[in-house]
Amino acid sequence: MSPDNTKGTLSELTVGNTTYHYYSLKKAAEQYGDFTRLPFTLKVLLENQLRFQDGVTATEDDIQALVDWQKEARSTREIGYRPARVLMQDFTGVPGVVDLAAMRDAVAKLGEKPSRINPLSPVDLVIDHSVMVDDYGNPEAFEDNVKIEMQRNHERYEFLRWGQQAFDNFSVVPPGTGICHQVNLEYLGKSVWTKEEDGKTFAFPDTLVGTDSHTTMINGLGVLGWGVGGIEAEAAMLGQPVSMLIPEVIGFKLEGKLREGITATDLVLTVTQMLRKKGVVGKFVEFYGDGLKDLPLADRATIANMAPEYGATCGFFPIDDETLTYMKLTGRSQEQIELVQAYAQEQGMWREAGHEPIFTDTLSLDMDSVEASLAGPKRPQDRVALTDMSATFEKLLADQSKDAPAKEEGRWQSEGGSTAPFVDNSFNEEPNIEHRGHNFRLQDGAVVIAAITSCTNTSNPSVLMAAGLVAKKAVEKGLTSKPWVKTSLAPGSKVVTDYLATAGFQEPLNALGFNLVGYGCTTCIGNSGPLPEQIDAAIQDDNLTVASVLSGNRNFEGRIHPLIKTNWLASPPLVVAYALAGNVRLDISKESLGNDRDGNPVYLKDIWPSQKEIAEAVERVRSDMYRKEYAEVFDGDAAWQSIDITPGEVYEWSKDSTYIQHPPFFEGMGREPEPIQDVKNASVLAKLGDSVTTDHISPAGSIKPDSPAGRYLQEHGVEVKDFNSYGSRRGNHEVMMRGTFANVRIRNEMLDGVEGGFTRYVPNGEQMAIYDAAMKYAEEGTPLVVIAGKEYGTGSSRDWAAKGTRLLGVRAVIAESYERIHRSNLIGMGVLPLQFPEGEDRNSLGMTGDETISISGLGDLNPGASVKVSITFADGNTKELDALCRIDTVNELEYYRHGGILHYVLRSMLPK
Known part of the structure; x- marks a missing residue:
């Protein structure tokens, strides 16, 4: 807390029998000017500056800049922000803990005590990304x-159990509990945080950063939080402020109500499309308007969750009566609920009807206009109305130059001309697959995965109850899921199982194949598991364009499954409907899903629940369900508790482990940083186009046997069936650097018509894996650069997208523009992000990837300055560019100067 009482703003607030100390915004207004109409998000930042004001990392000028933001509704001021806590999931958390363990080793080698490296802020790591849909x-x-998860991940879980005992302020939620976002929303989040210090209880806004981009889901509870890379999160937990520019804040006004039959998923896909079109990258979005009074908190969380998909840093909903209602439902204590109300009202952080803050810009939506929707085939912002879905897919096939008209002739037509529910010889072709007691021929558009998967939707009882109602009505009419559909239900918390069972919906869901497969992130992150062998073979043999339909939030190319080219985001009840339909070419808005037991066609409208039915089902959700499931949230089952560990401050690394290895980031690190060297005669490792995501860059999903990572594992005695996923092996840099830029859908423009992680090794023109080429360049001492288009690094906050880039020998990336998190992570790993000057890009320059690139003046870098880039083309001609340095702040420059943020933090924790 601030050492100087921040000029008399320290105040007291009594709630019940407890007196809380807090830094009063009302008293601050007397000194700095009125900020009643400041957006709620900026009030949270303002309180943070007030509380941590020390004259260095938080100053009076910083506070004044936040107040003065109202004048122009924007600012160029950089501030240091200290969140109350850090949230991790295991995919991104394991490498974070690996780094902490490596930092302890580095400190020990420098002759200091390893215990100097310890989280200073509370850290919760939720193991939720490791379960895979093997069985279904x-x-x-x-x-x-x-059982398979525990076997596959024993080494990782043993390491996390060690970390739990080795580090202070570090808690682990064991596997099989739920996803980090839902555990955060239902249990960890408090809206108002408290801390004991100097015999006093301080109250302040609950804030956090998380190592998953969908940390933003907690903004639905009035908690300011967003995703950062694991690198930045580690710095935050070690006491470093998060460096940021005071953001622009876009106001999104919600009015009206959703119509009958429209779900929260339809709403969020509409909001995502609108905001992505608006352009909110790097900005805060704050929702306001009288429509909020009728918007349940679970719906708010669904919208807040998708902030990375619409590009914003966060999507915030202020605290109001609905916040308190949800906290009561989810079993928060009465004392906590009373504190939230009293503090928010006292601090001007309580939403009042009709209140409209000052915003940088605004847009609005009448929720009555929202229609049933999906999004795809490969971007979450590409919303498609349900009524247009079939035609959209047909156009997609036509664009792929496939023989769509010939396949239309037998399009699931019965003799009478109406659409039949399931004909073994679909499209009048002979069946070639026998599976689950059925004979059929797989066709283009086949839904091979239908997944009610966690994150966006499984925090929301209304859409899950709707899915249960659809299943119940379908089963009553005798409908079944198609035999080629891999169905799964992976809730975000155990509470979902309780209320689905209580409502009588789990049984009909089971009857359609939507049995519980695990509590965790599954299909949405690429843990969809293998397809049945015959389905897998048919897709490859016939080069089919098939589909997945999932209730997640990510559908980037190659993410869900390497063989599935089109992936569609949809509400849970629509996921069930498409499992019944079996093919996205069927227009389920008007064509029959199948026949009932009497042979009558059944349409979607026949099994779609009313809002009244959904509301009655949601009333079955009770507070005691939450209290029961979260009573022993940190304990874990017998398998977790039986994991043996060797306690100690320093981790005992095993050379035989293929999951956990000592990373090389701190090797040879001295107490002071080396001078920054210019980049001389670098080769281009990859030349990439627009919207290259962190999924394209970072190792994710399954590991191919013939890939560099697959070869490494086999060389170390790992059988292909035990490869697990890249995400599960993020604690081993040897696997991860081999998988960097290895996505099956990435397109390196240095090669013609080639997909996957390949490049041209310039000295001899040979095509090879990017990792193999990088190692050859490293042997020669040749530095590397990556060239890219617009929106480089879109997507999840994957720290390995930056770590892998650094380990491959890439010194700089030159792109047309960047997404926020990846740009920050590149700097955090000592990789320089540069931006082409306005009007220039790889195409206008005629770049082929054969160029030699030099970058000068790095010893005198300044944030946002021009940097000299010299491009020597294959014919010997040279072009000089003034590229924009995308190191945006002074703090980022310090991190880069030290070789990375963790190096900076480690050195700062050493005694002088």
Whole structure:
């Protein structure tokens, strides 16, 4: 807390029998000017500056800049922001803990105590990204998947158990509990945080950063939080302020109500499309308007969750009566609820009807206009109305130059001309697959995965109850899921299982194959598991364009499954409907899903629940369900508790482990940083186009046997069936650097018509894996650069997208523009992000990837300055560019000067 009482703003607030100390915004207004109409998000930042004012990392000028933001509704001021806590999931958390363990080793080598490296802020790591849908569609699926998960991830879980005892302020939520965002929303988040210090209880806004981009889901609870890379999160937990420019804040006004039959998912896909079109990258979005009074908190969380998809840093909903209602439902204490109300009202952080803050810009939506929707085939912002879905897919096929008209002739037509529910010889072709007691021929558009998967939607009882109602009505009419559909239900918390069972919906969901497969992020992150062998073979043999339909938030190319080219985001009830339909070419808005037991066609409208039915089902959700499931949230099951560890301050690394290895980031690190060297005669490792995501860059999903990572694992005795996923092996840099830029859908423009992680090794023109080429360049001492288009680094906050880039020998990236998190992570790993000057890009320059690139003046860098880039083309001609340095702040420059943020933090924690 601030050492100087911040000029008399320290105040007291009594709630019940407890007196809380807090830094009063009302008293601050007397000194700095009125800020009643400051956006709620900026009031949170203002309180943070007030509380941590020390004259260095938080100053009076910083506070005044936030107040003065109202004048122009924007600012160029850089501030240091200290969140109350850090949230991690295991994919990004394991490498974070690996780094902390490596930092302890580095400190020990410098002759200091390893215990100097310790989280200073509370850290919660939720193991939720490791369960995979290996088994499905049967009552044993959950038990089987958990057993496989524990076997596959024993080394990782042993490491995390060690970290739990080794580090202070570090808690682990064991596997099989739920996803980090839902655990955060239902249990960890408090809206108002408290801390004991000097015999006093301080109250302040609950804030956090998380190592998952969808940390933003907690903004639905009035908690300011967003995703950062694991690198930045580690710095935050070690006491470093998060460096940021005071953001622009876009106001999104919600009015009206959703119509009958429209779900929260339809709403969020509409909001995502609108905001992505608006352009909110790097900005805060704050929702306001009288429509909020009728918007349940679960719906707010669904919208807040998708902030990375619409490009914003966060999507914030202020505290109001609905916040308190949800906190009561989810079992928060009465004392906590009373504190939230009293503090928010006292600090001007409580939403009042009709209140409209000053915003940088605004847009609005009448929720009555929202229609049933999906999004795809490969971007979450590409919303498609349900009524247009079939035509959209047909156009996609036509664009792929496939023989769509010939396949239309037998388009699931019965003799009477109406659409039949399931004909073994679909499209009048002979069946070639026998699976689950059915004979059929797989076709273009086949839904091979239908997944009610966690994150966006499984925090929301209304859409899950709707899915249960659709399943119940479908089963009552005798409908079944198509045999080629891999169905799964992976809730975000155990509470979902309780209320689905209580409402009587789990049984009909099971009957359609939506058995529980695990509690965690599954299909949405690429943990969809293998397709049945015959389905897999048919897709490859016939080069089919098939589909997945999932209730997640990510559908980037190659993410869900390498063989599925089109992936569609949809509400849970629509996921069930498409499992019944079996093909996205069927227009389920008007064509029959199948026939009932009497042979009558059944349409979507026949099984779609009313809002009244959904509301009655949601009333079955009770507070005691939350209290029961979260009573022993940190304990874990017998398998977790039986994991043996060797306690100690320093981790005992095993050379034989293929999951956890000592990373090389701190090797040879001295107490002071080396001078920054210019980049001389660098080769181009990859020349990439627009919207290259962190999924394209970072290792994610399955590991191909013939890839560099696959070869490494086999050389170390790992069988292909035990590869697990890249995400599960993020604690081993040897695997991860081999998987960097290895996505099956990435397109390196240095090669013609080639997909996957390949490049041209310029000295001899040979095509090879990017990793193999990088190692050859490293042997020669040749530095590397990556060339890219617009929106480089879109997507999840994957720190390995930056770590892998650094380990491959890339010194700089030159792109047309960047997404916020990846740009920050590149700097955090000592990689220089540069931006082409206005009007220039790789195409206008005629770049082929054969160029030699030099970058000068790096010893005298300044944030936002011009940097000299010299491009020597293959014919010997040279072009000089003034590229924009995308190191945006002084703090970022310090991190870069030290070789990375962790190096900076480590050195700052050493005694002088």
